[in-house]
Amino acid sequence: MTPARPGPPSTVTVVGIGADGWPGLPEPSRAALRRAEILIGGPRQLDLLPPECAGERVAWPSPLRPAVPRLLAEHAGRRVAVLASGDPMFYGIGRALAEEGAEPRVLPHPSSVSYAAARLGWPLEDVEVVTLVGRPAARLAAALHEGRRLLVLSADAGTPAQIAALLRDRGFGPSRMRVLEQLGGDRERTGTETTADDWERTQPPGDPLNVVAVVCRRAPDTLRLGAVPGLPDEAYEHDGQLTKRHIRAATLGALAPAPGELLWDIGGGSGSIAVEWLRTHPACRAVTVERDPVRAERILRNAERLGVPGLRVVTGAAPAALAGLPTPDAVFVGGGLTAPALLDTCWAALPPGGRLVANTVTLESEALLAGAYRRHGGELVRLAVSHAVPVGGFTGWRQAMPVTQWAVRKPVTPLPGADR
Template sequence: MTRPWLSVIGLGPEGEAGLTAGALAALGEVAHVVCAERHAGLLPEALLAGKTIHHWPAWHQAEAVLRPLEGQSVAVLGTGEPFHFGVGTSLVRWFGIGALRVFPASSAFDRACARLGLSQQTTPCLSAYGRSLGAVLLQARPGRTLLVLGDGELGLRLGPALTAMGLGASSLTALSQMDGAGESRLDARARDWDQSVDPITTWAITPEADEDANPDWPALRHEPFGLPDGAFRHDGKLTKREVRAVSLSALLAAPGGGLWDIGAGSGAIGLEWLRARPEGQVFAIEPHGERRGFMDKNARRFGLGHDERDRFTVSGAHAPDAFDAAGFSPDAVFVGGGLSREGLLEGAWQALNSGGVLVANAVTLEGQAVLSTWRERVHGDFTTLSVSRGEAVGRFTGLRPLMPVLQWVGRKP
């Protein structure tokens, strides 16, 4: 086993006062200290005397600084708990756990929960540093506070995004430099947030619906998928709620988070996939311009479309020509349209990762014929989905059937 040579020391805004005796002893033993400039500024010069200080431009770029020091006595200073959105996991990936001794400090989430009276084990603790804002907002629901690590500008981005979701009345709390000399707190409604705060801030988001918000909108619902049809803008070409729920239950049996949504229409399948797997990614293919416009509006209802890092991308090309632009191999593929296009199923199946799931729905006889031929080649399972909905018939209620759907589901070996 590798001899430990790298001491990973968590550091809070209070500086030396927050270090344990073990952390102080480890820091005293090393010849090199690797950290961000602000971390070195939190410690007295006497603690760092006689040591060579190496600054990294960002923690995820620290390997280039550390690699030449491998095997020497080195301390890495990180923020709070190094293994909760910190440098710790990267260090293990680069050098192995055997190289590390770890001395954590209280995390920003510990401190925020203590100030707000939150139960940390039931509070989603997330990060917007270097990550998609959409992956955070996909998890916003009324009645559940989120804690989010972010910079001082995050409130200015959260306000418009939450308002577009029907959550403009949400409460935002910015907790900055907790336990440091410059500790501060600022509270406001999301729709009213209009200022920047300290760049070292933990944000509490307590979602609250606007009075005029549509109760069918995604952020006001609690089911993981199978949202009401009214959650989406569409032109009628929508995978209906009941069929969508069955389709997603099959798709979500796939490992991994990457989905291709072919014939995406309103984007309902791809958006609900991300609602269930916020860290996933979707490549949606929809050549119809008006439907892509609906998709953009629907994405904003889910909290997407406000960050270029959001992992929901749309192609206006036809399948299978669009496949090369996906940028990733899918773990799941949904085919909601275009079955008759030559090479579509073959190309999607070839691109699908091993163990992945392909779900194809057909309502036309032509599409069903394609699926029958396809099943002869790769097997898989057929299901017919027939749904009737209750509707008023005078003062009585009748059942009006929707178009039946033939669904094929296959898992790639």
């Protein structure tokens, strides 16, 4: 039997709708919803439509994202309207539809973030937006800096309490919080401001459709974490296997993370290199490979504590544990350099233009790096750090073990005669 051929693609219009429902929609959005043969959205959004929107109503299943291609295929050739909260292209369904090749026509509505900034009088360009819809609350920790204004998109009515608990746990209990509910609708409520420390005592549960405004305030005894690599060593739980602060900053400088790039961190230890790679930009990705299960669990705790719970940890020994991992943009080798073929495997995995950085403190591994430097070029440096310490009634220098670092970029065009 000849398999059925798919029908022509759907005509998909994505309509942003706010808490004000049908009355708040402009005429082009209303017209698109009246014309639609299929209306797809959440139950709350579909209930906002009047009877004159006569198309078949289809509620999104859960989980939503895997259902997108199936629903598009089921309704191929028909006029489909998809409802989205606020601006469909701002943490909305518009992105998923575009990534599935639907090429939707998008009719946006003011987002809850725009409404919140307007109600608070906050310039939107000075505000950091963090969504916790379908994401762990721990990711908020990476945005906590003294005086920073945050708008947090809530998953439900319980999210504000989770935010307050996280702020207290991370030493930001004095932060000011306000919950803004049903923005733009007739049940809008901007709430009263309080601190994360006082949240449970002063704030009852509220509406599930809410945005949380936070003005960050760090408690006086809280460790200060900056926005660039080189966090204090005290920020990490570790057993001594930790790339120390100054070497870590130099290593991240050599790795040169950029938005969207993927790092392999081999011999993760405490996970500090991968954690600080991820903290440079929300779009960065990282996989840490660590053979010790105890350390692997510790890496996960550090990642959650420092606001990058998306760090993937692979428990196993490299190079075998590297099989099947997605292609990296950069590789850091912080341990296991003497494992047979490890460096060659990492080099082969890199695409043209990818970066590799390896650190060592042993003569045996240093010899391997010297050989790799002769074959592939790059930069071979020795990093030495000394700390001032008491010497009797005076002060002197105590030098840490020097670190040999090889940093190299894989050529886009192979070097003549290079051993690849």
